[in-house]
Amino acid sequence: MIIDVVVASTSRYNSFGPVTDPDRAEDLSGKIILERISRAGHTGKYQLLPDGIEPIQQAVKSSTSDAIVICGGTGLTRLDQTIEAAEPLFEKRLPGFGEIFRWQSMQEVGTRAMLTRAAAGVHRKRPVFCLPGSPAAARLGIELILAEIDHILKHVAE
Numbered sequence: 001m002i003i004d005v006v007v008a009s010t011s012r013y014n015s016f017g018p019v020t021d022p023d024r025a026e027d028l029s030g031k032i033i034l035e036r037i038s039r040a041g042h043t044g045k046y047q048l049l050p051d052g053i054e055p056i057q058q059a060v061k062s063s064t065s066d067a068i069v070i071c072g073g074t075g076l077t078r079l080d081q082t083i084e085a086a087e088p089l090f091e092k093r094l095p096g097f098g099e100i101f102r103w104q105s106m107q108e109v110g111t112r113a114m115l116t117r118a119a120a121g122v123h124r125k126r127p128v129f130c131l132p133g134s135p136a137a138a139r140l141g142i143e144l145i146l147a148e149i150d151h152i153l154k155h156v157a158e
Contacts, residue, residue, distance in 0.1 A: 001042040001149070002065040005033050006049060006056070008073035008082050009133065013050040020046050029071050029138035036142040056085035060123055067126060067149060069142065072133030074117040082130050083117050090121025090128070094152075097129065097144065104140055125156045 007022070007030045015025075022030030025048050037044035045065060049055040051073045060068055073082030087093075097120035105113035118141065120129045127149070131141035 001067070001153070003037050003042055003044050003149075004059070004063050004065040004068045005030055005037070005044050005046045006059045006068060006070045007047070007133070008049055008051050008056060008070060010050040010052075010079055013048055016048065019048050022046055022048075028135045029133055032135055032138045033069060033071060033142045036139070036146060040146045042146075051079045051081055053081050053085040056082055057089060060086060060089055060126075060128055063126060065126070066153060067145075068123075068128045069131065069145060070128065071131045071138055071141075074119075074130055074132045076115065076117075080117075083119055086123075086128055086130050087119060087121065089123045091124075092122040092156075094120040094122070094127070100144060101131075101141060104144070105137070108136065108140070122156050127152050127156060 007027055012025050019025045030046055034044040034046055070082050073080045098118045101118040102113045102116050105116055116132055118131055129145050131137055
């Protein structure tokens with residue numbers, strides 16, 4: 001299984017450019033996600049993008065991988081546009097992912113979890129997961145994803 005790992009961060013992109021390795025972007029969250037994917041026996045492909053509707057939508061539309069994980073750009077600032085970019089592309093939404101993510105986050109960060117806009121859906125038979133950019137969120141999100149990815153892929157293929 002191949003999983004695209006797209007990190008949306010204008011500040012990192014401005015500092016490091018369009019790198020394909022999280023170590024070259026000093027990106028701990030991307031590194032955590034790729035390590036967990038590898039440990040699960042899958043292949044991860046990393047891409048660093050600036051925040052914005054167009055870069056995120058282009059990454060989702062052009063993906064040929066089995067699944068996509070977008071990390072970052074889910075906050076409340078004007079630059080945080082990952083959800084606004086991804087959700088219009090969803091043919092089906094997976095609201096349970098965001099609900100479970102927020103519930104699990106509540107155990108770790110308390111009521112600050114209400115600020116979390118984690119989301120997921122399906123685009124062209126490909127699950128797309130949107131995670132906050134912190135290392136803790138990356139770890140939690142990829143654990144939830146990997147626990148169910150085989151089951152999700154089975155259903156979207158039908």
